Amino acid sequence: MADIAYGRQIAINEAKWANHYSSDHQILLVGEGDFSFSLSLAMVFGSAQNIVATSLDSYDLVIKKYKRAKTNLEMLYGYGAQLLHGVDATRMKHYTDLQMRKFDRVIYNFPHAGFLGKEDNQQVIKKHRSLVSGFFENASRMLRPGGEIHVSHKTTGPFKTWNIEDLAWKSSLALLECVEFNIADYPGYNNKRGDGSRPDQPFHLGKCATFKFVLSKKSNNRQQTPGNWVLNNNRTCFWIFREYLDHAVSTFGKADDLFYSVPIMLGFGFERCKTVNHVNPLHDYVNLVKELRNMSNRRISYLENFLREIDHP
Ligand SMILES: C[S@@+](CC[C@H](N)C(=O)[O-])C[C@H]1O[C@@H](n2cnc3c(N)ncnc32)[C@H](O)[C@@H]1O
Known part of the structure; x- marks a missing residue:
């Protein structure tokens, strides 16, 4: 939008919104599959200057696993995104490229440690919980004031028993709200299995939600006296x-x-x-x-x- 002030024309860029996310937010995405979620935001914003999009897999593995990934990454690059590969969400706060950065939104869609057995097996659930826990511990140190951590997750069956709110609380994160996740809100986004013999296939979403966490008051003083x-x-x-x-x-x-x-x-x-x-x-x-x-x-x-x-x- 253009405005006239003191006889000069000043360009005012209005923030653009994609559901919970604004083009003004500094956004970090972790555990991306084919990078279609990051691209979906970038396309609504018309820019990815404020987006850092990451995957655990190397670049070579990403483009091998997902047929659209190469194009998605090229487009994101064109929009100005910072793209990082080999980023482990449970250790990321130490990475050179990330340790000086703080974000308004840290997003992990459908965290999953891989297909390690039946989803209701307690050892498998333990692995998934450990991934989410490590993610919270890192992401909680990477927030700007007022920043939020978003995890989209299934809310039925064994997934419910991960108890991600409890895991968040251990990193001094309190649930701000939990809203239904609707894939149609992110045009172009393709959710991916990400592991096993068919990583490029979507998984059945069913009932799922975006859990939004903020730093709780107790995080202001992690040393405060108990009670x-x-x-x-x-x-x-x-x-x-x-x-x-x-x-x-x-x-x-x-x-x-x-x-x-x-x-x-x-x-x-x-x-x-x-x-x-x-x-x-x-x-x-x-x-x-x-x-x-x-x-x-x-x-x-x-x-x-x-x-x-x-x-x-
Ligand atoms: C079910 S897939 C979801 C992929 C993508 N977020 C989506 O919504 O399509 C789970 C993702 O978590 C990633 N992942 C597993 N362990 C991770 C870790 N320690 N750090 C970062 N990502 C991890 C996998 O590489 C995979 O991309």
Whole structure:
């Protein structure tokens, strides 16, 4: 768009958006397959000046595995992208090309450690979780202020049991939101298996979502005394007690044996509390339960006031 100011014509470049991503964001993509996702963003932005697109595989392997990769990479290069190969997401913060860079968005679509056996095998799940964990640990150190880490992931079957929110939390990352992933939002993107005998084939997407993470408050001071971070932190409370809160929503107005089910739901919170680093689980759990009770009291006061206003408008 052009604007007139003080008699001069000034070109103002408006940011262009591709779903969650803006041409103004500094974007790092890791674990790319045929680079069609990066290209899809670049085509909407009309530029890839702010895009760093990477793959674990070498350039030679990428163009051997994916028939469209060579063209996609050439186009990305033409749009000004920085292209890096041999980038391991679990070690990337140390790489010379990346260690001085910070990003507004770090994106890993459909992380997968390869076809190592049945997807519901516990050892296989452990490998996938270790990949995602290592990615979070690295990506969390590469964010600009206000930056976000996005992981698109299947939300059903064994994939659900990876519990990526718990993995993120271990790197001081809190879930900002989880939104349905719709491939049609990224024209030209072809999701790839990436491994095995048919790496260029798409995998069945089914139900999947983009999980968006931000640095949590506890990351401001990774050394802080155990227990401090939990107090008055609603987001933590929501995260720790999510089964309890989901349960409250799903049983609202229905007959439910509260004496039996509430302690079970709170027990899930305790288990989650134990998974968080730097925390004295019992002490922090007690503080969190207190915060949960405060939240309930605040909600009751709010509802009472609301009802009063309905009664006495
Ligand atoms: C299911 S494929 C998804 C590919 C691509 N992101 C897409 O959406 O089409 C999983 C990808 O993760 C990559 N990958 C596996 N381990 C990795 C690691 N340690 N670091 C970076 N990428 C890795 C594989 O090379 C593969 O490209």
